[in-house]
Amino acid sequence: MLDRRSFLGSAAAASIAQPLGAQALRGVPLPADDLYDTDEDGYWKALRAQFLIPADVVNLNVGTVGSSPRPVLKAIFDGFEQTEQMTQPGSEEYPIWGYGSWDQYRQPFADFAGARVEQMAILRNCTEANSYVANGFDMKAGDEVLMSDEEHGSGQMPWLLRSRRYGVVVKTFAMPRPPKDAAEILNRINDAITPRTRIIFVSHISTATGVVLPAKEITALARSKGIVSAFDGAHAPGMININLNELGCDLYTGSMHKWLFAPKGTGFLYLRDKGVMDRLWHTTVTGGYDDPARMADRYMQIGSSCIPTLMGLNVAIGFANSIGMDRIERRNRMLADYIHGEMMKRGAESWTSPDPALRGAIATVNVPPVQRMELQDWLWTNHKVRIRGGAPSKLRLATPYFLSRADIDRFLDLFDQFRKMKGA
Template sequence: MDKTLKLLWGEGAKKGNFYKRRDFLRHFLAGSALTLASLAEANSAIYQSISSLNAQFLESESPDGAYWEAIRKHFVFDDRLIMMNNGTVGPIPRPVFNTLTRWFRVQMTNPFDVYNFLPEKAEEVRKKLASFVNASPEEVIITHNTTEGINFVANGLDLKPGDEVLMSQLEHPGALHPWRLKAKRSGVVIKEVKIPITPRKAEEIDEAFAAAITPRTRIISVGHTVFITGLITPIKELSAMAHEKGILVLADSAHGLGMLNLDLKALGVDFFASSPYKWLGAPCGVGLLYIRKEVQEELWPTIVTSGWDTYPDARALVLTVRMLML
């Protein structure tokens, strides 16, 4: 273990004097022959260090910034960088970087072996994600990002010409344009709902959407964590109101996973798309799409391969995403 720590962080690692981050990268990427076992040991040491820091500082305000300075050492930052834009792509901590390197090494050693380990590992991640957001594994799909998840929903719903999609004026382009394409191809109608920029109470948002509903309204597609203002939309109340009228709800929560304490069963939303590489420390290109079990029969797969019709639930789309990665 001492040898691994020295290789990763330098001679002063046990004393807390970590390598400069650029030196860490230079040694790590220069072909240092770290074994899978040593990477696992390194990750374990980092987790123990973070747990110790949490126990020491998390209950206090740490006014001198010691806690966050110590946490920063577990990320591979350039010394000149002050990271302030998790909203686009967040940083990944060393354990995630180590794990990525570990499995890339397996793939490079025996490329065909990817078929043996990737499906099993993807299933493990999917189950952990489901547990993290209080959902059933059969309701969760690993995607590449929030926009891909929204496209799956927009393309998968069997909407007819004249059917309405309600969206606010604050939606992200990645959430808006899948529906614009749907409108152009299928004749659905996008209705913009003006909601208050700074609402005083959640009811103002619910009332704005309720007033826009007509007999042709089929789905509300709305930002959960609004990228322009930081508004947290009351998805639970909005879903309850919509369901009373037989209307589906899709939440664009690109920033929600890792920022908010999520309980998707409690929210009651039908579809929930997120990007854990923003606030959860996941690698770029990993997304989550939740499809509530009760509405899965209403959604067609967008891309299929052999086995897509094997499962009667969201796993039909999981096979698709696996094939995209392979």
């Protein structure tokens, strides 16, 4: 039972949430496609209005989490309204996900990512998918997995757990900081391979530095030596064009809630062919997991989940397709190149490659003696600008397409102000 204070707190929360929900459901027209040709800045400004992020907030941290635009939110809200009526036509149909193949949600993302539907499992996040990969292969004590020293915890920790339990060796190579070209990365991987290397597991785009690794070439190197190739693609979908079958890798994991702006709780596992699927043991199982005819669908048999989230995912894919991934990638890269160049003028040390081909929409710079956490808190608390990075002085600056140069200039001016204030 709620006491008066709890009730008033709940009522206050409802009064705050209600206008936001109404605003999200209220349609804001998408920009006409021909506006891009006549007024490109106006086109991106009109797309900015699709996001609920207040006009005075600058989000340079899409690398952690994106913001779903209005059409995606509407699809989620409508999905809950539809499914929670419990009027599904079949007597065994319910608003949960866990036993069907749900091709209507797998197919759009498979098309978007350059895969076939039978190769794609939609999961809840990249961490879950990475755990499937780390837990799935038969390996003996002393067998090695090779990864970079820039892997995210959700890619690294599943392997470290397996190492502690079963003696699998986690071997790392040092990423060049920054890499001058793709060959420098490939050479370091090649030099770290031993006769005991069974899997190469690396990020497609480094979460630490934003470097876009040469995935196709890494895959070819692995295949030439009979090694499984697996990529953590948490940052790739929605940031750059991806075609998984063209890459040729054996496995690829990722998230849709960052750069694709899909609902939180959407991730995926791609498996190249039946030979890979037949070798990968499951981590979470329920009925249907052991039917080989179901292909990648077997890895989605994880029990109940959330259909409205998948409805939102489909709309997020349609939203990106309506803009065009070529436009999105070009815009993302242009903004990253701009902020990177401006930080170089300010004496920053680049941890992102000087080669624009190895940089997507994340520019990472080192700015000693500025303390990253102090700057991060000051920017957000006082000026509503979000950044992220690492101790002590690393800044990771993510540039989604809806940002303007004025947004970036605002951050740059504040960075200059902070340095002056600290006498740095």
